[in-house]
Amino acid sequence: MDHLDLMKALHLQNTSKIVLLVMDGLGGLPLEPGGKTELETANTPNLDAQARVGVCGLSQPVAPGITPGSGPAHLALFGYDPIKYAIGRGVLEVLGIGFPLECDDVAVRGNFCTVDEAGLVTDRRAGRISSEKSAALCGLLQKIEVPGVLPFVLPVREHRFAIVFRGSGLSDRLSDTDPQFAGKAPLPLQALAPAAENTVALVNRWIDQAKEVLAGHAPANGFLLRGFSKDPSLPKMDEIFGLRAAAISVYPMYRGVAKLVGMDVLETGSTVEDEVARLEAAWPDYDFFYIHIKHTDSRGEDGDFDGKVKVIEQVDALLPRITALKPDVLIVTGDHCTPAALKGHSWHPVPTMIVSRYCGAANTQHFSERACAQGSLGRFPAVEIMPLAMANALRLEKFGA
């Protein structure tokens, strides 16, 4: 019995409302030893005020030392063990471009690449061709027809694209064709289970035609496929937690993951202010709101320490509009850390606070990495956030008599 089973067995209904405010890539690092992090540098009177009445800690998205991608990191925030409930690369890629994936679709990630006359890969990224060129090639590939399957060829960015195969009884148990290293030929597609053999035959017919289509288009005269996968059929949040859940996020990837766990994905404008306004408008209609702030992560990825500080301050300034709604439980956290010092996601545990009337004796003065390290929640797995939210919302029955 994992903790989702406990939630399923123990949840009950009431009129409480829970807000999960996710600042993507929230946690950071000092630029110099002994210095301040982005969150410590930011002037955050409203977050600090909440930290003084809430309980704080550091949440670990996947496991100690593991730097998570956005998919697994968000699954953990939503209460799903990100190792047990993996989302395949192909599915994540098409969610990221907002493709309306159906539950039997098979998605796969593609790279345009360069092959020489002997068929060996000479550049796995086709010289990083432009997104425009890539989109044009996808248009050509979209014309390929294979009886028994409907392929969607979707440009992503530069040399990256995705394909969704729609058809009856398709399997995603297919091997990659990407040999991982230049100097080798693309690998032949293999069935990883007997039930996948028909799918291999169909996809091979597509591959054969695609090779001919691309033959004259060097440097993008070949392609490599990775991560065949389907909707993982995750148990949904209403069934696990008994929550009517809504997602407010601008970017397709996060909207897609929220949809996989059964949230209603709300339309929203693109600024943080638009997102907060959407929350206000939807307030009567849901029990649980996930709000996603992207630009803390984006500025971290850019290595823009000051820019990340500004985004945090912008969220802080809007926080009073969220607390004015009087959520029974407010959680502020990130899906992972994105320190400007590393220009990318990192493994560090994430500053997290839970504020409710019943959250416990508060012992934190500020919302920061150092203050959360001393907080009463300690260092804990991110999958525990949802059970704590449910408990603080008084939405869980007693376990055992």
Place this chain on the structure above:
Amino acid sequence: MDHLDLMKALHLQNTSKIVLLVMDGLGGLPLEPGGKTELETANTPNLDAQARVGVCGLSQPVAPGITPGSGPAHLALFGYDPIKYAIGRGVLEVLGIGFPLECDDVAVRGNFCTVDEAGLVTDRRAGRISSEKSAALCGLLQKIEVPGVLPFVLPVREHRFAIVFRGSGLSDRLSDTDPQFAGKAPLPLQALAPAAENTVALVNRWIDQAKEVLAGHAPANGFLLRGFSKDPSLPKMDEIFGLRAAAISVYPMYRGVAKLVGMDVLETGSTVEDEVARLEAAWPDYDFFYIHIKHTDSRGEDGDFDGKVKVIEQVDALLPRITALKPDVLIVTGDHCTPAALKGHSWHPVPTMIVSRYCGAANTQHFSERACAQGSLGRFPAVEIMPLAMANALRLEKFGA
């Protein structure tokens, strides 16, 4: 999927170097309530300076409340779940005396004991006969010949000895002959698996002859065998972590465990200074260095509080030579605690620090039990040290897209 699988899947190569400095039995206890521990008493300016730029916590070797032996405690430090990856008693015993165990050898721990005329054990330790007497008896037992198997009879200390059976297709699935209590007869050897029946027959032929050899040597006129075991074939550190790993340790047991996980075991002189010099000499040749300091544990076992303080100060004084090498990641910890107040290993979690450019916002002023209890690493399983070391060395890819 456990965290070793994650490490195997995610590790990558770079030029970083990791030092794992293990002060055996590091953690301690105050002699009086409210007093200072050995580590708190020691004057450790260099360890404290590292703690101020690193992150600190308390690591739990096996599980809360469990006092580990050196074998499991070291496996945990090397990243291996010490409950899942057990090393048998026989193997630990022969590693401890530096026997060059081969992978098909079966090792077992022996006690000389006293038996009465009815064959019942009257003293399980044969009056703790001297090591010299024991060695002489092992010499007599070494003369026993059994066709099909080559036995090595190895004196250990006082009444303790070990036997290694070398042969083709031997099994270690054999029961103990030690009845655990005086007043009972030694137990007959039993096969714990069908494949062990041939081994039982061979070992019984050795046992029958050994009884005759010892008959006239009361109080050591019998013997008890425990913990038949083979090299556990642990996955090796290069395969798990992609590290070229070296061990610098004076004592055979630690050298043996390091060898079991695939480290190169370097020759070294016997002082801490010799070990540090060996580290300096080997610096260009490896990615990972395990350095083991024995005497913190030895003084703790002796109940010598002040002696343990002195060993800690000696290590502190040599620390600048280690930091001068500029390791990308420095870990300072112990395998377990050995409080002088207990004159033995204990269950307490171990003061641990991780220092790297990217270790996170430091919040600790000293390296001590109390300071580590407030550190941002919190209280965490020792098996997480290696994943954190790998992350800090930037040697892990992102998990999930």
